[in-house]
Amino acid sequence: MGEVERGKGVALWSQIGDILAEDILKGRVRQGEQLPSAQELAERFDVNRHTVRRAIAALEQRNLVRTEQGRGTFVQEQTLDYAISRRTRFTQNMRNLNVEADIEFLGDTREVAPSQVAEAMGLGRHEYVFRIETLSHADGHIVDYSTAYFPAARFPGLPAIYRRTQSVTRTLAEFGVSDYVRKHTRVSARLPDAETARLMKQPSNRPVLHVLSINADPRGVPVQYGVTRFSGDWVQLVLMADD
Template sequence: MNEIERGRGVALWNQISGILAADILKGQLRQGEQLPSAQELAARFNVNRHTVRRAIAALEQRNLVRTEQGRGTFVQEHTLDYPISRRTRFTQNMRNLNVEADIEVIEDVREVPPPQVAQSLGLDRHEYTYRIETLSRADGHIVDYSTAYFPAARFSGLPAVYRRVLSVTRTLSEFGVTDYERKHTRVSARLPDANTSRLMKQPANRPVLYVQSINADTRGIPVQYGITRFSGDWVQLVLMADN
């Protein structure tokens, strides 16, 4: 059915939502494809844009579409199952999922970290860390925005190495840390702050998966404190049995 029927006791927005859902489920609207604008849909169904927006909201609740700020509404793709284990590695996870991944460095600074970070890394109150901010993409979509802290005294000059290799594992390896394990992981859902919302191009009212972690070398000495904000639209975290 491609047309709505007035006067049959079913709200117009509900009919429009049903038509578009059928198009998605039949593959007439493909995964990742952009839906027509609210104005175009309003003209197609001869309704106002408020009715169209309510229909789109219903599709979002069913996780059939997603809306990106400033871009439009898209058919939802399947989420990525992102394993979290004792040896969580972004590049390896993406390779296992057979998706093309890349990492963009947003910022790197040398600074005294917040007290919680210093304590987690076993540092004195005024010791320095390197803080590196990155955006990770999979098949062109932003999947996470990460903040990583590394002890500056132990890893002098680390940011330059990281920018060259774009891998935590390879960076630490150049400093003699040939292996490391996840010592601690805490997962929660929270609303993104303004900076996170801007960088991830995600509405401020849509929660992100907020993961705090500590990685330690084979002697149990912390080498990295991380905060990763995953897009709930793209990522499903899978906690592996070895946690």
């Protein structure tokens, strides 16, 4: 058991994939555990690294492993069920899942609203917005890379408040917006651009779940336009009924 057989009519990479899959499915290699390097596996099975890479690629297609740039190949953990509802809140979602989470602030800027953002938020052609970029982590893994836009005229000084609170909900509350709801959500799967792949530490040929969203205050006035790229390896989006 655990050795390839030459001349049996089954490709070596396929045999290696089956052996590693059995190790994973029977718990010999635990969720989140790193697999040996391609060189180590090549030596174990007495094959070249190209053969090992084909076996790993087959395991990725079966969603049994994931490969992280610069780190290696890991056994895939159970995905997080991320709820999207009228009141989607990252912190509450993570609390409901009983996982440790944090938000990493990447930066902010004041800029003229991009045309798509201006149209969606009902802003004039030359109105300014604040753009805030963050990375969300759960149990030490990157869950999403997010870009959020807020009307600069309505929320002067918002970036400084966000840096202090690390929370959209608490930040908007300081401007008198005590509640906000999801007005629009659009989900698609797409390949990440180079910057997204770098920040999320994933290959550029692996799709992310791309979510466009608009949050509005109780009067229906948009307060936030968001672009969130979720890791398809870690997150399963769950669309919930209205709150």
